[in-house]
Amino acid sequence: MHELSIAESIVSIAGRQANGRRVTKVHVKVGHLRQVVPSALSFSFGLVAEGTPVEAAELDLEEIPATGWCRECEVESRLGNFPLLCKTCGDSNLEILTGEELMVEYLEMEE
Numbered sequence: 133m134h135e136l137s138i139a140e141s142i143v144s145i146a147g148r149q150a151n152g153r154r155v156t157k158v159h160v161k162v163g164h165l166r167q168v169v170p171s172a173l174s175f176s177f178g179l180v181a182e183g184t185p186v187e188a189a190e191l192d193l194e195e196i197p198a199t200g201w202c203r204e205c206e207v208e209s210r211l212g213n214f215p216l217l218c219k220t221c222g223d224s225n226l227e228i229l230t231g232e233e234l235m236v237e238y239l240e241m242e243e
């Protein structure tokens with residue numbers, strides 16, 4: 133379950149940023165191509181966060197849609213699931229523009 137390792141990195145990043153304060157909410161941006169199952173990530177987050185400053189925090193996930201630039205027809209398209217193909221010509225010669233994000237956008241903390 134790769135959500136567990138993602139949860140571990142979120143908790144470690146958030147824990148560092150919190151700098152001793154208690155975190156109430158963690159806002160995370162996840163690209164569609166990361167294939168994260170939100171419920172699995174929330175569950176893993178709860179497990180990993182136990183005993184850390186992030187323990188009581190709510191995980192707020194924002195999914196970033198996947199888009200790619202087709203090198204064949206030079207059109208940008210919204211990508212669905214794997215295999216990733218251009219919506220216009222069906223080619224796989226794509227440059228991925230968005231969808232691979234995984235970042236802690238901001239934290240909300242107790243004063």
Ligand SMILES: [Zn+2]
Nearest residue numbers: 202205218221
């Ligand atoms: Zn194309």
